[in-house]
Amino acid sequence: SQQGEEDPQALSIQEGENATMNCSYKTSINNLQWYRQNSGRGLVHLILIRSNEREKHSGRLRVTLDTSKKSSSLLITASRAADTASYFCASSNTGKLIFGQGTTLQVKP
Amino acid sequence: NAGVMQNPRHLVRRRGQEARLRCSPMKGHSHVYWYRQLPEEGLKFMVYLQKENIIDESGMPKERFSAEFPKEGPSILRIQQVVRGDSAAYFCASSQSGTDKGEQYFGPGTRLTVT
Numbered sequence: 001s002q003q004g005e006e007d008p009q010a011l012s013i014q015e016g017e018n019a020t021m022n023c024s025y026k027t028s029i030n031n032l033q034w035y036r037q038n039s040g041r042g043l044v045h046l047i048l049i050r051s052n053e054r055e056k057h058s059g060r061l062r063v064t065l066d067t068s069k070k071s072s073s074l075l076i077t078a079s080r081a082a083d084t085a086s087y088f089c090a091s092s093n094t095g096k097l098i099f100g101q102g103t104t105l106q107v108k109p
Numbered sequence: 110n111a112g113v114m115q116n117p118r119h120l121v122r123r124r125g126q127e128a129r130l131r132c133s134p135m136k137g138h139s140h141v142y143w144y145r146q147l148p149e150e151g152l153k154f155m156v157y158l159q160k161e162n163i164i165d166e167s168g169m170p171k172e173r174f175s176a177e178f179p180k181e182g183p184s185i186l187r188i189q190q191v192v193r194g195d196s197a198a199y200f201c202a203s204s205q206s207g208t209d210k211g212e213q214y215f216g217p218g219t220r221l222t223v224t
Contacts, residue, residue, distance in 0.1 A: 033212060033213070035215070041217065041218075042200065042215050042217040042218050043152075043202075043215040044215075045212050045213070045214055045215070048212050088151055088152070090152075090213075092213075095140070095142075095157050095164060095165060096142060096154040096157050096165055096167075096168070097142070097144070097152070097154060097202075097213060098154065099144075099151040099152045099153070100151055101150065101151045
């Protein structure tokens, strides 16, 4: 299967703490994208990092990419209850996105 | 600028019926992708289309499933003779560029239930 892997599968933290999610992929990529999905809803695009980039920031989000290890991480700083959702990484090579299984994040108020 | 539109949002079909799912991409986007999400799973790619062309259908089941993106109008994902295993959320995404340089933006999805 080309499907990527994410860990942890589930993460529960207190509001204000940082949350780190990791993602591994299997093939070479042109870019990697992170998405958030609230229960029963569509996907919201968070951030895209290109294969020649190592780190990218957007607000409270920080994404790193290590192409030698075929891995990426998403850090959410100063988490809020509204960050509770599932987070997916998706690698892109030939146009299509290959998604990981996702990390379910619960932020307790 | 409206986002990606999908309709219907919920669709119930009996086994053996046909399901038609529609997707209107974001304004200015000519690349459309369909993904399927089974309960408690990540999304899996089905098909990638550009206006009037199928670019990559490597994720489409060989039978009963078809997709089109005509010159005018929305993209359509068609499932003939639905079975219970087709029950899932079907998401459409669009991008401005198909060269892996652009973000894909997703619609709200169509939740298909086969009874």
